[in-house]
Amino acid sequence: MKNILRTAGVFALASASVFGGVTAAEAAPTCSSGRVCLYDNYWFTGTSRSFGWVTYNVGVDANDKGSSVVVGPASDPASPYVYLYVDNNFVGNSVVFRAGNASNDLRGIYMTPNRNWDDEITSVWG
Template identity: 80%
Template sequence: MMKKILRTAGVLAVASASVLGGVTAAQAAPACSTARVCLYDDYWFTGTTRSFGWVTYNVGVDANDKASSLNVGPPTDPNSPYVYFYVDQNFRGDSVVFRAGNASNDLRGLYMTPTRNWDDEITSVWG
């Protein structure tokens, strides 16, 4: 229920901001440190926040399958600016790639299969 309320509020906020200033999800996201990814339990970068390095074999029990939005910090090496998120530990299963500095405010809009989205699915990170 809380995610539904946050999503509705977030859609209204971005719709308003888009009309006024063209704010993107990455611009609206809180900053994430260099060579880190920030995972948020709720949409629009809210709820419990957890930060992980670009190489994380398993995000752990507290974060596993809980991310509903995410932000990727700047790279340490500009020649390697991509981070892969995996559905299983040890970089296995379906994956999605993000470029450093990009974010997603609602992982329900990002699909790994036609019927399965990335909301509450991230378990490991490789960058």
């Protein structure tokens, strides 16, 4: 099912991107201020969950399930970055996103040469 949704989402947004000059961040759904929105599938499809910028554990329903992400505007403009961690309590590998940015496919962001961020996020700190 994930592959079917991914294919449909890629086609729809890729078409919009080619014809309308839209980036992934511009095509992304909005996420509230001071929040990180994780999507179970690529191109912001599937179940979505929203978390604050300080979340020690995203919980059983979201743990290691995020395939795309949207970072909402910063609550504090002096601190515009959020870190996504592979383990509980802000431990292990991390990836940083600036407020207002998004990734439509976390498979394209690598934590090590052989391991990407698809289905890896467990905690959030910003």
